[in-house]
Amino acid sequence: MFRYLIRRLLQMVLTFFGATFIVYALMFANQTDPIQALAGERPITEAQRQALTERYHLDEPFIGQYWHYMKSLLTGDFGISLTNRKISEMMADAWPVTIRLALIAIVIVAVVAITAGVISGIRRGGAFDNVTLVLTLIVLSMPIVVLAPLARLIFGIQLGWFPPTATRDAGFYELLLPALVLGSLVVATELRVTRSAVAENLRSDYVRTARAKGLTRRRVVGVHVLRNSLIPVVTLIGVDLGNLMSGAIVTEGVFNIPGVGFNLFRGIRTEDGPLVVGFVSVLVIVFLMVNLLVDLLYAALDPRIRYE
């Protein structure tokens, strides 16, 4: 177990450097004229262009810029954005609200997907199964750029059940609507996976044995079937947690939440390399940690799985 952990952590270091390098290279390739992008349509004077170019090392070649960036990153300094703000401060502002949003979304998704998935897995072909099938197909086919403004219009403005926008210090209630919208991205897939896993496991030998032992139906489904069916679902939830954090660009924009997705969008639009790479670096770490956690959870769910 210990050796396995060490091996994984070492792999993570490599992945981290590889990922930041690729992202930095992509941002660099995308960069045509960040100073003009920042100024919008205003003309820029020669002196100003010169001053900003030097301040942000924009005149140096790719390797030079990357070297400057990594040097300060390794000392814990994320640098300054092209809008002259400390990126570490921007992250401290942006991450908490995005994490809250993603956690609320993932909890809602897990509860809904697993409950509904188990029920429709047990009563395959029943009314509940068919209704959830239709509903999940509708949600799956609706892109979030439609769903988010629609939810804001109906529940935020017309019915007035939820506030139409949320702030950085938003509580559970303000984040509920955005979290529901965000969760709809992944709930359908997770529900379908739970359903098929439960359906498959119900027919397996150990379930027949458990039944033959005279165990109650509740115990058979709740312990034997569910624990084994959760493995693919947990994998999916782990990957989705990262997706929800990075994929919140649309949702955070629509509900005016100044989180990670919003900052990424702004950084890409203004060709702000350090800003994007900074946020992506942390995202990469989040992805790696969550995946490690998921792998460790396998062992807890299925005692047959051991790590050496």
Next chain:
Amino acid sequence: MLGKRPWKVAAGAAAIVMLAAGCGSGSDEAEGSENTVVLGISEPKHLIPANTTEASGSQVLDSLFYPLVDMNEQKQPIEKAAESITSDDNKVWTVKLKAGFTFSNAEPVTSDSYINAWNNGAYGPNGNDGAYFFERIAGYPDLQSKDPDGEEGPQKAPEPKAKTMSGLKKVDDTTFTITLSAPFAGWKSVLAYTVFYPLPNAAFSSPGVLNEQFEQAPIGNGPFKVVGKWEHDQQITVEKVAGFKGDPVKVDGITWKIYQDQQAQYADLVAGNLDVQTLIPIESLGSAAGDLGDRLKKSPSSDFAFVGFPTYQKEFAKPEVRKALSMAINRKEMTDQIFLGSQTPATSFVSPVVAGYRDNTCGESCVYNPTKAKELYTANGGPAEIKITYNADGGHKAWVDAMCNQIKASLGVNCTGTGEPKFADLLTKVDAKQPVGLIRMGWIMDYPLMENYLGPLYSTTGGSNYYGYSNPAFDSLVKEGSEAATPEAAIKKWQEAEDILAKDMPVLPLRFGQNTFGFSERVTNVEVDLFKKVNIFKIERVAS
């Protein structure tokens, strides 16, 4: 009946009162019962006067600072923080400050507050967005330096010759003189702009060097001061300064709420969480009249949308071809169908909001006349293929496509709209003189003078003249106007210059913008000015 069951009536009345009280306190909690308003903006780029040229930042600075002059309804500059601004020759201007003004940290406002702020703003290596406003002041070039081997070269630019402009001289604590490098009759109007605000000594960490943290909570000489700090991407809260000497304000505080998305802002306005939105997004215009009723208003703005002809391409070298294209499009149809009447057709080369504007200076060339357009176009050998290049991130596709369809229908030539990801990409291609076809352009004025349109857009050295128009006669008329003895004489020269544009047709005027703004039931006297800013001196809360 009533008499028989008095307790029932009483209970019913009590229940209604409690319900009403419940509702009342509920909404009070949300909005706060004090005399404050919530106004929507985007995230400002900076909150340093000389570095602030976009609407959101300068809107916030308006509440924190008090200008030397402001423009009145007749577009004439009137003194505010200045007692008088005078000049005998339009070259040396004497500014006398009103006594008794202080910054919100109790530091008195003196001549040095202005001189230090302006020198810092103009100093090249500081890279301020608004530095070009100081260009007219004598000694400005000494504060700039040129990179000896160009931007890409390894050498760093040398330090500029001077740190202070020779044109700024202190006479005493409340008087200073500004010497311009050339006479300019409109200088007093220019001083109304954001970049000319003073800065307190507290803004500098050492003489001439701005404190890095200053813009997180700027200290100004205005009617409001920042509470706490600039909460990035969220809000900036300001409260009234007690004992402010300038014009009185009618609210005790303003929360500048920051939005990334215009439609999210509109949702908050309709849901009652926001008091004013200065720009209703075009997607919501259809429903806005129903949502807001008479709280949806329009006011003039300085926006001018046009299309530039790449005069460096020989297909577009003939003014007749350019005129034919202009006659081929129906401006009115475009503003009505696509902009739902929120913009108006443009048939002049400067915006109606500046003094000296005349209707329809473009004349016949801007009147929709497809038959004449086709005749003129074929007679002068116009190109068989027209391209209109625009930046795809600005919502321009709809009208560019409409314009193309009109050109196709009128002239029978093929026309395509080409989107570049960003305006910067478009400029890169234009700078390289690539055949981009017609170029989508827009302009918002910096100060309300005709010259602010004529100079940057059409003169040979104009900062925004990307399409390469150059006419020496025009250039000298603009210059003569700027150096004229009186504003009236200046306008006369500028109008003559505009007449040349009508003959040469370097651009195709399309639309003049309007502010389409909305406000909540809680506020009244909402005015949005030419710069898309809410008048913070007039807005007040409805007594409730």
